Amino acid sequence: MVMADSFNFELVSPERLLLSAQVTEVVIPATEGEMTVMANHAPTMTTVKPGVVTVKMADGKSERFAVFGGFADILPAGCTLLAESAVHVDELDSTVLENRIAAVRAELEGAGDEKKTRLEQFIAELTKLGEVVIPA
Amino acid sequence: MPSLKDLKNRIASVKATQKITKAMKMVAAAKLRRAQEAAEAARPYSQRMAAVLDNIAQAVGADDAAPRLMTGTGRDDTHLLIVCTAERGLCGGFNSQIARFARDHVRKLLAQGKTVKIICVGKKGFDILRREFASLIIDRVDLREVRKIGFENADRIGHKVIELFERGEFDVCTLFYSEFKSVISQVPTSQQLIPASAGPVAAERDSASAIYEYEPDAAAILTDLIPRNISVQIFRALLENVAGEMGAKMSAMDNATRNAGEMINKLTLNYNRQRQAQITKELIEIISGAEAL
Numbered sequence: 001m002v003m004a005d006s007f008n009f010e011l012v013s014p015e016r017l018l019l020s021a022q023v024t025e026v027v028i029p030a031t032e033g034e035m036t037v038m039a040n041h042a043p044t045m046t047t048v049k050p051g052v053v054t055v056k057m058a059d060g061k062s063e064r065f066a067v068f069g070g071f072a073d074i075l076p077a078g079c080t081l082l083a084e085s086a087v088h089v090d091e092l093d094s095t096v097l098e099n100r101i102a103a104v105r106a107e108l109e110g111a112g113d114e115k116k117t118r119l120e121q122f123i124a125e126l127t128k129l130g131e132v133v134i135p136a
Numbered sequence: 137m138p139s140l141k142d143l144k145n146r147i148a149s150v151k152a153t154q155k156i157t158k159a160m161k162m163v164a165a166a167k168l169r170r171a172q173e174a175a176e177a178a179r180p181y182s183q184r185m186a187a188v189l190d191n192i193a194q195a196v197g198a199d200d201a202a203p204r205l206m207t208g209t210g211r212d213d214t215h216l217l218i219v220c221t222a223e224r225g226l227c228g229g230f231n232s233q234i235a236r237f238a239r240d241h242v243r244k245l246l247a248q249g250k251t252v253k254i255i256c257v258g259k260k261g262f263d264i265l266r267r268e269f270a271s272l273i274i275d276r277v278d279l280r281e282v283r284k285i286g287f288e289n290a291d292r293i294g295h296k297v298i299e300l301f302e303r304g305e306f307d308v309c310t311l312f313y314s315e316f317k318s319v320i321s322q323v324p325t326s327q328q329l330i331p332a333s334a335g336p337v338a339a340e341r342d343s344a345s346a347i348y349e350y351e352p353d354a355a356a357i358l359t360d361l362i363p364r365n366i367s368v369q370i371f372r373a374l375l376e377n378v379a380g381e382m383g384a385k386m387s388a389m390d391n392a393t394r395n396a397g398e399m400i401n402k403l404t405l406n407y408n409r410q411r412q413a414q415i416t417k418e419l420i421e422i423i424s425g426a427e428a429l
Contacts, residue, residue, distance in 0.1 A: 014290075042349055
């Protein structure tokens, strides 16, 4: 099998640049469904929902990051994921996630109808993320 | 003329003060380095954000689909000012510079007959602006308990601003903060947040970068992006402010330490002179006493 082409992937959160590396494949939890980005992808811009980003490095290793919403800017030459907040899966633990869910729940109180649906969806996504990342 | 003992006490007290200012200077230097690192680490995000926003704004163009946060309400009657200052003093003219800058702006707006509302971030700015515009301040954000400013702090302020906008509480929002130029120079700056200016649109952009696929559509992404951009801008301003505060504090404390040093020298000279005078006086007394016998 021919080695897949690699491209530059950057994962940025407001606080810092988490990752900038040559990768062959990135799985992004886009709002309209998961999407796998490989080299020479058509230019696309998409919003990202909370979920796990799986990065396959050029050297064959694979890394996983939990992101909490954001958006991705995909170009043939590279891909940039601007995450609202992101952590490496190894550094994530259930208390952090529970705190986040609790915070959103608090916001849910007294929120408008449209916002409520959005927040409820957000909670569901976070809970699902927890199930995927943290072994029970 | 202070007595010898008074002088001695004075010198001891100035020495103690000098120790404190010296320690504060070193603390500020250490914090400055950390603040600068934080500001630098946050830069890629805001840069990319600006680039992406610019790109989408072009795609959406002057379309009616552009969200109101971007186009504004079409009026500019009510202005919201977010004034970011430090929580603590002892940093030279840092806080008063920002406050003065904001105050001039408020006066100008009031003279034009506009309505002004102020949100104060940081205690010092609130203390200064309260004197003149107490009735205009609608809210204040306290970051005193925050040891390291995170994105959540900025995000919370951003949400508050957007909520106010959606309720139609203001038309134009401007952010006041201090731009960190260097350790010795911080420039008070204002930046318009709402309506978001898309920045100078480069006409001769290569068309290759403009053909994007949007998922969901461009307008939806834009609606999602602009509130986030506001938070990012506030976050950047807060980080710049922290770096500026520490820089100003460092030079202020450096000056204070130097002043204390000068004062100690002067007092010590005085002290020695007086001591000598006293010894001479005592000698004269003894000699003239001996002569009288």
